[in-house]
Amino acid sequence: MxxxxxxxxxxxxxxxxxxxxxxxxxxGKDFWLTQLTMSLYxxxxxLGLCLLMGFAGQVSLGHGAFFAMGGYTAAWxxxxxxxxxxxxxxxxxxxxxxxxxxxxxLYGNPILTGQPWxxxxxxxxxxxxxxxxxxxxxxxxxxxxxxxxxxxxGLIISxxxxxxxxxxxxxxxxxxxxxxxxxxxxxxxRAALRIQNYYLAAGLLVLTLxxxxxxxxxxxxxxxxxxxxxxxxxxxxxxxxxxYKLKTFVASxxxxxxxxxxxxxxAGGIAPSEAGALKSVRYVALAxxxxxxxxxxxxxxxxxxxxxxxxxxxxxxxxxxxxxxxILIVSLAPEGPLRPLGQWLxxxxxxxxxxxxxxxxxx
Amino acid sequence: MDADHLALQYLxxxxxxxxxxxxxxxxFNLIYSATxxxxxxxxxxxxLGGMVAVTLAAxxxxxxxxxxxxxxxxxxxxxxxxxxxxxLRRHSVLHLVIITIGLSIVIQEAALHxxxxxxxxxxxxxxxxxxxxxxxxASISPQVLWVLGTxxxxxxxxxxxLRRTLTxxxxxxxxxxxxxxxxxxxxxxNMRTLAFGLSAGLGALAGCVISxxxxxxxxxxxxxxxxxxxxxxxxxxxxxxxALVGGLLVGILEAASVSVLPAxxxxxxxxxxxLAVLFIRPHGLWGKPAGESVREH
Numbered sequence: 017m018x019x020x021x022x023x024x025x026x027x028x029x030x031x032x033x034x035x036x037x038x039x040x041x042x043x044g045k046d047f048w049l050t051q052l053t054m055s056l057y058x059x060x061x062x063l064g065l066c067l068l069m070g071f072a073g074q075v076s077l078g079h080g081a082f083f084a085m086g087g088y089t090a091a092w093x094x095x096x097x098x099x100x101x102x103x104x105x106x107x108x109x110x111x112x113x114x115x116x117x118x119x120x121x122l123y124g125n126p127i128l129t130g131q132p133w134x135x136x137x138x139x140x141x142x143x144x145x146x147x148x149x150x151x152x153x154x155x156x157x158x159x160x161x162x163x164x165x166x167x168x169x170g171l172i173i174s175x176x177x178x179x180x181x182x183x184x185x186x187x188x189x190x191x192x193x194x195x196x197x198x199x200x201x202x203x204x205x206r207a208a209l210r211i212q213n214y215y216l217a218a219g220l221l222v223l224t225l226x227x228x229x230x231x232x233x234x235x236x237x238x239x240x241x242x243x244x245x246x247x248x249x250x251x252x253x254x255x256x257x258x259x260y261k262l263k264t265f266v267a268s269x270x271x272x273x274x275x276x277x278x279x280x281x282x283a284g285g286i287a288p289s290e291a292g293a294l295k296s297v298r299y300v301a302l303a304x305x306x307x308x309x310x311x312x313x314x315x316x317x318x319x320x321x322x323x324x325x326x327x328x329x330x331x332x333x334x335x336x337x338x339x340x341x342x343i344l345i346v347s348l349a350p351e352g353p354l355r356p357l358g359q360w361l362x363x364x365x366x367x368x369x370x371x372x373x374x375x376x377x378x379x
Numbered sequence: 380m381d382a383d384h385l386a387l388q389y390l391x392x393x394x395x396x397x398x399x400x401x402x403x404x405x406x407f408n409l410i411y412s413a414t415x416x417x418x419x420x421x422x423x424x425x426x427l428g429g430m431v432a433v434t435l436a437a438x439x440x441x442x443x444x445x446x447x448x449x450x451x452x453x454x455x456x457x458x459x460x461x462x463x464x465x466x467l468r469r470h471s472v473l474h475l476v477i478i479t480i481g482l483s484i485v486i487q488e489a490a491l492h493x494x495x496x497x498x499x500x501x502x503x504x505x506x507x508x509x510x511x512x513x514x515x516x517a518s519i520s521p522q523v524l525w526v527l528g529t530x531x532x533x534x535x536x537x538x539x540x541l542r543r544t545l546t547x548x549x550x551x552x553x554x555x556x557x558x559x560x561x562x563x564x565x566x567x568x569n570m571r572t573l574a575f576g577l578s579a580g581l582g583a584l585a586g587c588v589i590s591x592x593x594x595x596x597x598x599x600x601x602x603x604x605x606x607x608x609x610x611x612x613x614x615x616x617x618x619x620x621x622a623l624v625g626g627l628l629v630g631i632l633e634a635a636s637v638s639v640l641p642a643x644x645x646x647x648x649x650x651x652x653x654l655a656v657l658f659i660r661p662h663g664l665w666g667k668p669a670g671e672s673v674r675e676h
Contacts, residue, residue: 069473069477073473075473075476075477075480077480149654150654152658153654153657153658153661154654154657156657156661157657157661159417159616160417160472160473160476161612161657161661163417163419163476163480164417164605164608164609164612164653165653165654165657167419167601167604167605168605168609168646168649168650168653168654169650171601171602171605171646171650172644172646172647172650175644175646175647176644179641179644293601294484297480297481297483297484300477300480301480301481301484304474304477304481332492333488335484335487335488336484336485336488336489336492338484339481339482339483339484339485339488340481340485342477342478342480342481342484343463343478343481343482343485346470346474346477346478346481347463347466347467347470347478350470350471350474
C-alpha cells in the first residue's frame, strides 16, 4: 500500500500520457504529437532547471546554451564528413572504437560520419567540462552570480554558433540522421515513427522525474533543502554548500544537453535560436511558472505552454507571453499555480464532505 | 598611423564604451545596495532611453528630447518599484531576481512592438559622423567628448548627492543598516523607489548620449547588462566609485581585445573578465572579502 502510494503519481502520469495519445488518435490530430514530443524534450530541460532553482536556489540563464551545446555537438558529429581526414590518428581512434559509420548522404554519396551514441557521449562530456568551469567560480559565492555568469556564457555560445561556418552559422545544422536505439526503436522525425517517438520522449520524461525525485530525497537533496532554507546554518552544520550547488548545476546542465541531443535527432537539425538568451529566459519562466520546487506543476505548465508556443498559438507575442506568465505567476503565486489551486479544491471538498480527509491534490 | 597613435585610438574608444558600462554598473549598485536584488532589466533602461529620445527628437529640439527621455524612463523605473518590488517585499530575493528577468523580456518585447526591429540613432549632438577633433595624434568624434562629459558630470552629481545631501545620506544609511535607518525615521520604501528611479534615469541618459555612436536597438539591453555587471563585480558590488573604474577597465580591455580577437568575439572579453574576477577576486579589485552574515539576502 505504501509503495503503491509512492508510485501512484507516476502511474497516473503514464496513464495520462497514454490517454493523451489515444485522444489525439481519435480526434484525428495525430500530427500534434510532433509538437507534443518536442515540448516533452523542452520540459526535461525545464525540470533540470527546476532542480537548480527550486532546490539549490540558483538561477541559470544558460540552459538554452547547454541545450544547444548538446544538440550542436550531436548534429556536428553525426553530419560532419570525416573521410577527408581519414588518415589522421584521431579519426583512426574513433574508427577503432566503432564511433564512426559509413553511410550515404541525401544524394547517395558515401560519407563517413559519427555514430549518434558517440555524439551523445561527446555532448555530455563537453557539457560536463563547461558546466564545471562556469559553476565552480560562480557557486563558491553567495548571491546570484551564477545567473550573470550563465547569461554571459549563453551570449557567447550563440555568438560562436552564428559566427562558425562549420556549425552552419545562421542557418543551423540539418540532415541529422535518426538514432537507432536497441529493441528496434529509432529516435527520428519520420511520420511513421511519430507515435514511437512520442513514447520515447514520454519515457525519458518519466525517467527524469523519477531521477529528480530520488535526488531530492537523497542525502544531496536534504543538504540542498538545508542550504535553501538557511545557508549559513547549513554551512555551520558541516554541509559543503558550494559542492552541492555545483553538483546540482552540473546535473541540470547535463539534463539540458541530453534533451538537446534527443531533440536534434528528432527534429533532424538544430538552429542557432535554440542558444539564444530568450530561450534560456523561457526555461526560467517555465520553471518559475510551475512553482520551482513543484515538479508536477512544472511538468504540466511547461508541456502545455511549450506545445501552444510550438503550434504558433501565441503569434508574434510568443516571447512576451512567457515573460508575462513569469511575472504574473511569480508575483501572485510564487509556489506555482497548482498548489493554490489544489488547496482551493481541498477547501471546496471539505466543505461538501466533512470528516473524511481528502487526498493531497498537489502531492 | 603608428602604433602609439593606434593604441591611443583604442584607448579612447575603450573609455567611451567603458563609460557606458560604468553607468550600467552604477545602476546595478544603486539597486543592489537598496534592495539586495540584481536587476537584470538594467540594460533595458539604456535601450528605452535611446528609443524614447529618438522618437521625441522628431518633434522637439534635441535637448528637450533627451530630458524628456530621461524623465520618462525615471518614471518607468519608479513605477516598476512601486508596482512590483514594493508589494513583493515578502518574496525571497530569488523570486525578485526572477521577476527582473521577466521584466527585461517584457520591456524588450514591448519595445519591439512599440517601435520595430530596426536600428535607429539620435543625430550627433554637435557636428556629424564625419567631424573629428585631433587629440595628441588620434582623431575623436565630438560625440565622444559628449559621452565622457555627460557621464562624468552625472557620476559627479550622483556622488555629491549621495555624500552631501540629506536624502543621499539617508539612502546610504538604508543600504548600510536598513533596521537602524528605519529607527532613525527614514522611509525605506521611498528610498528604494528613489534607487530604482535614479538607476533608470542614469541608464536612460547613457542610452541617449551613446545612441549616435553605437545606435539604439531593442535587443541591446542584455549584452549591456552583462558587461555592466562584469564592471560592477570588477569594482566590487556595492561600491559606486569602484564601479566607474571597473566600467572603464572593461571597456578598455574590450577595445584592446579587438586588435587580437575577431570582432565577432567582442563580447567574450567582458565574460572572460567576469569569470576571471569571480575566480580570483570575487569581492572585486577594491572590495574587502565580505564576512558571513546571518542576515538573509
